[in-house]
Amino acid sequence: MSPSTSAPRTAPRPASPRSLLALLGFLAAVAVAAGLGGLAAGSAGSEYARLAQPAFAPPSSVFGPVWTVLYVMIAVAGWLVWRRVGWGRATTAWAVQLVLNAAWTPLFFGAGLYGVALVEIVVLLVAIVVTVALFLPRSRPAAWLMVPYLAWVLFATALNASMWWLNR
Secondary structure: OOOOOOOOOOOOOOOOHHHHHHHHHHHHHHHHHHHHHHHHOOOHHHHHHHOOOOOOOOOHHHHHHHHHHHHHHHHHHHHHHHHHHOOOHHHHHHHHHHHHHHHHHHHHHHOOOHHHHHHHHHHHHHHHHHHHHHHOOOOHHHHHHHHHHHHHHHHHHHHHHHHHHHOO
């Protein structure tokens, strides 16, 4: 496609105080999602250790650092898209996947509903794919920031499926 026929790109909003406050809002939203999961499953580490696990299951000490990095990336990705196009379909998809993310831990660890959590995490995977697809034309960096998260949730889906099977 030649430059004259390509779709016009909206320039990102400048880093104003409002924009920086919005970044804090995106970080806070992600922190709330993470915190809700943590509150609902305070004993996740000990429960994880006592479950039958597949050979590829990482030690529980891996999850905290990985999720910390991923949550920051998720927040920044949402903020980048918001800066470029404001609130719309892409940021709504971002919010939906974040709610689904927050729901998984209480289902798996809080309620011990491994099969229900498996169905939920598959829905989460679809929501992340939709979010990445909607982010891509709006902000390539934002879309790429979501890819490690997508990969980790794909891995977590395999782990959830294996643990459901081994502990049924």
